[in-house]
Amino acid sequence: MRIYGNRQLKTLPGLTTRPTPARVREAVFNIWQGAIAGCRWLDLCAGSGSMGAEALCRGASLVVGIDKWGKVCSIIQENWEKVAQPEQEFKVLRGDVVGRLKTLAGQQFDRIYFDPPYASNLYQPVLEAIAKYQLLADSGELAVEYSPNHWTPQPMSGLDI
Template sequence: MVLVSTARHGAPGRIRIIGGSLRNSRLDVADMPGLRPTAERLRETLFNWLAPIISGARVLDLCAGTGALGIEALSRGAASVQFVEREARVARAIEQNLARLKQADGAVAAMDAEAFLRGAGRPHDLVLLDPPFALGLWKALAQQLEQGGWLATAALIYVESPRTVTLTLPPNWQLQRESHAGDARGALYRRT
């Protein structure tokens, strides 16, 4: 994740949910160096793509950061969201936002994504994969998702990365759509 100001999304330290039952709700964002909320434009594009399938989906938000992607999924009717965030203070902020917004279908694991994926896999319909850009974890996490039983048969995987980085992802992940916002690329893959 790359540091960006949240001021353009609202008050400093807050971003807003853009659609669904929680539309215009504000999320408190922990003050943490390197925390990069997904740009509002990319979030809106992603959830427009997901509109036909998000209702009732089981979602895994890896490297959740602010939790904005997963909370947006809950707002739009996802059945459940498992958030995974390694920074304890940031994970607590997600838990506090979920409690304040009365979102009981969200659970937070305060641990490293790679360690989480070494656990017993439970298939998810949608995975939100947005690791800190500087760590270059896309390939390792994608392999763990694919091999560990974390993906439903025709799961969708949203991958956010720098525009200039070429990713090595499992060959059975077929690109469905992609968009760009600033230096970030958002791509939606379907597992085949």
């Protein structure tokens, strides 16, 4: 898989990490193009880490990724080490995404990208945790990749959906 600047990323074989397709990555970064440089980025269910790597390549100052699989976290770490500049910070957290969000309480992110396995039932608990721990900055934005067959956005206190 290749990202911004024709950089090659590692992924696990098969669909274990379900890398975000290039057209989706391009659409997200086109929408947020003026807001990535210097931003604090949170990548939930990070998979291959392609979205966080793209954010680093485009100048994010901090990228935090969460995934539950150890092998995946090692690959994300390796991918991000390849693309990060010395002044950029990044952190890969392994574990249950809802539980790990609690450890981020007190931090805020300008952009949050959330792409869980569609049938995981993580949508509502994760969004509630983001609101509860106030992880989204006041002027921040959240993108959620989902299938309408598996989840329908619901209004909730603390987040405008």
